[in-house]
Amino acid sequence: MIEMENVSKWYGNFQVLTDCTTQVAKGDVVVVCGPSGSGKSTLIKTVNGLEPFQKGRITVDGTVVGAPETNMSKLRSRIGMVFQNFELFPHLSIRQNLTLGQVKVLGRSEEEAAERGLKYLDRVGLLAHKDKFPGQLSGGQQQRVAIARALSMDPMAMLFDEPTSALDPEMINEVLDVMVGLAQEGMTMMVVTHEMGFARKVANRVIFMDKGAIIEDCTKDEFFGSARSERAQDFLAKILH
Ligand SMILES: Nc1ncnc2c1ncn2[C@@H]1O[C@H](COP(=O)(O)OP(=O)(O)OP(=O)(O)O)[C@@H](O)[C@H]1O
Numbered sequence: 001m002i003e004m005e006n007v008s009k010w011y012g013n014f015q016v017l018t019d020c021t022t023q024v025a026k027g028d029v030v031v032v033c034g035p036s037g038s039g040k041s042t043l044i045k046t047v048n049g050l051e052p053f054q055k056g057r058i059t060v061d062g063t064v065v066g067a068p069e070t071n072m073s074k075l076r077s078r079i080g081m082v083f084q085n086f087e088l089f090p091h092l093s094i095r096q097n098l099t100l101g102q103v104k105v106l107g108r109s110e111e112e113a114a115e116r117g118l119k120y121l122d123r124v125g126l127l128a129h130k131d132k133f134p135g136q137l138s139g140g141q142q143q144r145v146a147i148a149r150a151l152s153m154d155p156m157a158m159l160f161d162e163p164t165s166a167l168d169p170e171m172i173n174e175v176l177d178v179m180v181g182l183a184q185e186g187m188t189m190m191v192v193t194h195e196m197g198f199a200r201k202v203a204n205r206v207i208f209m210d211k212g213a214i215i216e217d218c219t220k221d222e223f224f225g226s227a228r229s230e231r232a233q234d235f236l237a238k239i240l241h
């Protein structure tokens with residue numbers, strides 16, 4: 001589904017990604033972890049073209065990211081992205097947040113968009129809140145709306161960038177539960193997170209990054225069993241405490 005080959009990126013002289021190569025098969029759940037500043041956000045944002053890169057190649061479902069012939073807004077509309085800070089439109093109701101992209105980008109009718117959006121809102125357990133505004137919801141609820149919004153677009157894959165790290169501890173699980181459900185239904189997911197419980201439960205693979213490079217790309221069992229690099233072991237020891 002997603003193939004990255006030797007992706008490198010620089011900000012001026014600073015190399016933020018170095019020869020990153022990995023594949024995500026359909027239905028795979030890949031957790032990306034690593035220290036702050038190691039390039040995790042940048043890596044997943046290259047997948048849907050939110051971050052351009054200077055070297056290497058990325059294809060998503062056979063479409064080459066950033067190629068002149070690729071319709072990037074069309075491709076981007078098929079890749080759901082969920083950020084740390086929800087990024088809902090504060091001046092729009094939950095229902096409007098759910099329908100806007102479907103109408104504007106996918107050309108669906110208001111009715112069709114509302115039907116779909118509310119179906120996913122129900123799925124994340126928030127149908128009763130459809131007429132509220134984002135500011136009237138808790139962080140965990142807003143993040144679940146953001147996930148429902150992404151799902152309403154019928155994504156072929158979902159990218160998550162630390163979706164629970166801005167949440168109070170008691171709200172983390174309600175968001176993780178939704179993500180676990182998605183994973184178990186076979187959604188293709190790349191998830192930047194330090195929630196190792198989530199990784200243990202549903203990840204097929206774990207990617208560990210350090211200084212812009214992919215240091216480990218292994219099965220969950222390998223990663224938790226004998227994370228090979230010293231850097232990864234060090235990191236795991238820190239976050240598991
Ligand atoms: N627009 C930018 N210009 C210059 N450097 C940048 C820019 N955006 C990010 N960087 C640098 O690129 C590196 C990787 O950033 P990135 O946000 O991908 O890291 P990260 O692993 O997601 O970190 P965190 O865990 O803190 O979210 C960092 O050193 C960061 O300072």
Ligand SMILES: [Mg+2]
Pocket residue numbers: 040041042161
């Ligand atoms: Mg980040």
